[in-house]
Amino acid sequence: xxxxxxxxxxxxxxxxxxxxxxxxxxxxxxxxxxxxxxxxxxxxxxxxxxxxxxxxxxxxxxxxxxxxxxxxxxxxxxxxxxxxxxxxxxxxxxxxxxxxxxxxx
Numbered sequence: 001x002x003x004x005x006x007x008x009x010x011x012x013x014x015x016x017x018x019x020x021x022x023x024x025x026x027x028x029x030x031x032x033x034x035x036x037x038x039x040x041x042x043x044x045x046x047x048x049x050x051x052x053x054x055x056x057x058x059x060x061x062x063x064x065x066x067x068x069x070x071x072x073x074x075x076x077x078x079x080x081x082x083x084x085x086x087x088x089x090x091x092x093x094x095x096x097x098x099x100x101x102x103x104x105x
Contacts, residue, residue, distance in 0.1 A: 001048030003087045006056060007104070008040045011095040012069075016040025019066070021059040026052060049088070055079045056090055064096055071096040 004024065008017035017040045023033040024045050031054075034042040061074030076099050078090055089104030 001050060002082050002085055004045045004049055004054075005087070005089050006036075006042050007089070007091045008036050008058065009091070009093050010040075011093050011098075017063060017092075017094055020063045023057045023059075025055045025057065027055065049082045051082050051084070053079060053081050058092055058094075060094060060099075063094075069096055073097075073099065 006022055008020050010017040017036055018038055020036045021033065022036065022042055024031045031047050032045040034045065036042055056078045058076040060076050061071060064071040076092060078101050080088070080090060082088060091101060091104045093100040
């Protein structure tokens, strides 16, 4: 079984995005949810992951609303595939009008 973590960086302010709610789905079933900590991280989602397709949904609209910042993306959904036993890290680089992600380590 595999494990999963995430990290959100606010590219506008250059600091970790604290307090972003992130929900894990497979495929339409909610498996877990968490909130980014003071370092913008969720160190590990609760359940071990079997091979398959998953989706992380970041509640970016609420994050920017708390900062009184208009955003084009009320949420960011990232689908990814777990293929083997290892740790998966899915970071999100976030701004109100753009985002980027990659397969971390």
